[in-house]
Amino acid sequence: MDENDQRDDRGQGPKDAGQLPDHDEETAEFSGERRAAGAGAEDAGPPGAGAELTEQAQRLCAELVGFFPLQQAPQIHARHDAETIFLTIEGDGSGLLIGKKGQTLDALQYLLSRMVNRRAPSPMRIELDTENYRNRRRGQLTTLARKAADEVRATGQPAALEPMSPTERRLVHLALRGMPDVVTESEGLPPDRYVVIRPRTGDAPDDSAEE
Numbered sequence: 785m786d787e788n789d790q791r792d793d794r795g796q797g798p799k800d801a802g803q804l805p806d807h808d809e810e811t812a813e814f815s816g817e818r819r820a821a822g823a824g825a826e827d828a829g830p831p832g833a834g835a836e837l838t839e840q841a842q843r844l845c846a847e848l849v850g851f852f853p854l855q856q857a858p859q860i861h862a863r864h865d866a867e868t869i870f871l872t873i874e875g876d877g878s879g880l881l882i883g884k885k886g887q888t889l890d891a892l893q894y895l896l897s898r899m900v901n902r903r904a905p906s907p908m909r910i911e912l913d914t915e916n917y918r919n920r921r922r923g924q925l926t927t928l929a930r931k932a933a934d935e936v937r938a939t940g941q942p943a944a945l946e947p948m949s950p951t952e953r954r955l956v957h958l959a960l961r962g963m964p965d966v967v968t969e970s971e972g973l974p975p976d977r978y979v980v981i982r983p984r985t986g987d988a989p990d991d992s993a994e995e
Contacts, residue, residue, distance in 0.1 A: 837908055838864040841900045845871050845912070848892055852880055864908065869900070873914040881914050886921060889914065890949050922955050929959040929981070933966045936981050947976040 842862040849858055858875025873881060882889050893912040901907035911918065932943045945956065956979045957968050967984045970977055 834864045837900055838862050838869050841869050844899050868909045868911055871912045878914040882917050890951055925955045926959040929956045932981050936966050942980050942982040945979045947978045953979050
C-alpha cells in the first residue's frame with residue numbers, strides 16, 4: 785500500500801458515518817498475519833487480554849447501538865481469536881446500522897476499535913457485523929474483482945473500480961491476492977480512493993502483499 789493507506793490513525797474518531805476517516809482497515813489483515821507469524825511470548829500480551837478486550841468491546845457496542853431507534857433491543861454476540869474481536873448485532877431493525885454501502889457499520893466499527901484499543905498493550909482488530917452484511921458484501925466484491933480481473937487479462941488494460949471504503953478495498957485486494965497475472969493498487973484521495981487492477985509485469989508486487 786502507498787502512504788495514503790498508511791496514514792496515522794491517532795486523531796479523533798468521526799462524529800458520524802460521513803466523517804469516517806480513511807483508516808488502515810485495508811492493511812489490517814496483512815499486518816495481523818505478520819504479527820501472528822513473528823510474535824513471541826513477550827509479544828502475546830497478558831493472559832486473558834483478548835477475553836477482557838472482547839468483553840469491553842461487547843459492552844461498548846451495546847452502548848453505541850443504544851443511540852439508534854431500533855424496534856427492539858438487539859443482542860450483541862462476541863468472540864475472538866488471537867488477532868480479531870468479532871461482534872455480531874442481532875435484533876429486529878438492526879439493518880438500520882448498516883447504512884449506505886455499509887458506511888454506518890464501518891463508522892461504528894472504527895469507533896469501537898479506537899475505544900477498545902486506546903490503552904490496550906496488544907491492540908486487536910474489530911470486525912462488526914449485522915444481518916450477515918459482511919459476508920454478503922464480501923461475496924459481491926469478490927465477484928466484482930474477479931470479473932474485472934478477467935477483463936484485464938482479456939484486454940491487457942488496467943481496470944479501475946468504483947471508490948470504496950478502506951474495508952471494501954481490503955476485500956478486493958484479498959480477492960485477487962496471489963494471482964499470477966494481475967496486481968492491485970489503491971489510487972486517489974479519500975473519500976474517493978479506489979482500486980486499480982493491472983496486468984502483472986515481471987515481479988511487480990501488489991498492494992495486497994504490503995503492510
